[in-house]
């Protein structure tokens with residue numbers, strides 16, 4: 001067992017004795033009654049009046065008060081979509097956009113994709129009729145490319161503004177500008193109760209509309225001592241809550257898909273072993289790549305007598321509200337991007353969350369009754385180790401993508417762009433340098449023809465460059481597949497705990513000389529030859545869902561080829577051409593084997609091949625990587641063997657022959673680094 005001590009209380013606005021968890025009968029109440037019961041409802045008229053009277057309105061309200069699902073509907077009912085005008089509501093997260101759109105479609109009694117739809121990268125569930133568009137902030141950003149004044153929109157609601165995602169931050173600057181010359185455009189900035197004054201100031205002192213909160217007090221508990229293995233501690237604590245605490249569902253915050261799946265498996269495993277000794281515990285995951293039917297399950301009411309535990313990423317912090325949560329379990333971590341503008345290295349790391357985040361999480365326990373939040377860290381750690389707030393994404397990510405987009409929109413002077421918080425100067429500079437090296441910008445910083453094409457593709461500049469380069473190397477068929485497989489990101493292979501050996505063998509069977517990109521290509525090609533069969537996936541320990549998604553992505557990218565003037569062609573088995581095309585996009589991400597292991601070519605950073613890579617044992621002298629992941633070390637994930645001469649061929653302006661020489665070539669030890677076993 002894990003010992004918790006009660007320390008503080010998150011103040012509520014309601015008396016602790018107020019209504020208990022709604023019964024299933026109440027939950028079944030008509031959807032309209034539920035709508036009327038939301039905190040925003042009593043303010044409907046006042047809110048609409050404020051919107052009518054002000055061009056820009058900041059809306060602040062506790063999570064779950066109805067901002068996202070209700071306000072766009074009010075606007076619809078009020079006639080803001082007359083004459084075919086549209087309402088956009090942006091979300092930083094794909095899952096939120098999908099889930100919320102589905103909910104709103106149900107509330108309005110329409111089919112998803114008709115009047116209400118969503119649009120996320122590589123997935124468009126809208127039609128001509130769609131007037132309420134939930135979309136990721138990145139998608140609205142791309143709308144500026146085809147419609148710089150957003151002329152078909154009557155209202156833009158930038159939701160979850162407090163998240164301060166990169167794309168939301170950029171939207172602020174662009175929308176503020178559009179609003180100036182489109183006085184009839186309504187701009188709403190919706191945020192949880194955090195920092196709304198900043199938004200108001202940014203939008204020339206726009207008024208803030210507060211939806212009064214409605215939250216019960218939440219008791220906060222901390223562990224007595226730090227927990228070494230938080231995943232294990234999580235599982236133990238959930239069971240502990242389940243056995244000792246009165247009814248009410250549990251929400252657990254973990255950092256990502258792998259961790260969530262592991263935790264769910266462990267929980268189910270232990271419940272099975274405990275059998276009828278405990279009441280039923282429904283274990284439900286929620287993360288970005290979860291298929292939508294599985295997503296919907298977290299919202300279904302818990303059957304009487306049972307308890308539900310939802311194991312979620314940050315998505316459940318403010319973007320989604322699940323009814324009936326009384327207990328929150330918070331290990332205090334989240335996955336965060338960080339960027340080092342000095343080295344140009346971006347990595348995804350599990351880091352302690354901020355105090356603001358921890359308090360949002362705790363708040364999720366007090367929506368329907370007084371709740372409890374168990375923090376898997378000490379009160380001391382909360383006080384001394386957590387930052388106050390999360391640093392906005394714009395300050396800890398690479399900006400290549402955004403800079404390319406802004407350049408395409410004709411915004412040249414990026415140093416003076418209207419940022420809510422400016423990115424570090426070095427990051428901007430490096431983005432410009434990289435885009436120049438990729439040939440997207442000329443030496444004056446102006447967009448080139450190639451840059452314009454790169455911006456057309458909804459992927460990162462390096463990936464776009466790789467796709468464009470496939471024209472030169474006549475291998476666009478293969479490159480499209482590689483691009484699509486890279487986009488579904490590390491969820492291709494399935495590795496169930498009880499069949500680890502079989503799964504690993506199956507994976508090794510796909511290995512091809514050259515590296516991981518070719519392995520991905522091989523998996524896809526064989527799957528396509530099987531007739532895109534799910535049985536084939538099952539037999540080969542490949543995730544069918546990921547493959548289906550890769551196929552969708554591939555189709556969409558293929559549809560864009562014509563616009564960027566790349567013809568369809570195949571390398572006919574000449575994989576050198578594929579590898580060169582990949583190198584043309586990723587020459588920035590290269591490493592060479594030195595006597596002390598791998599070093600990145602330009603920055604001389606120490607990096608390691610990920611143990612899952614097909615090249616882990618081969619240790620080629622020169623390689624490129626798709627991404628770096630920092631766990632115990634800087635691991636390169638998706639690695640491809642290259643020849644140094646290719647770097648001169650694809651990026652002569654970036655590499656000099658001299659730096660690609662290898663003085664130690666002959667003395668190189670055969671094998672450097674640890675074996676798979678030693679790494680565990």
Ligand code: ADP
Nearest residue numbers: 062063064065066067068069070103299321323
């Ligand atoms: P906010 O944006 O202010 O956080 P929302 O509009 O997202 O609030 O949520 C309002 C209410 O709608 C919540 O109480 C939530 O329970 C309910 N809700 C949202 N999505 C769903 C869904 N998919 N299924 C059932 N209820 C939902």
Ligand code: MG
Nearest residue numbers: 067068318319
């Ligand atoms: Mg919301």
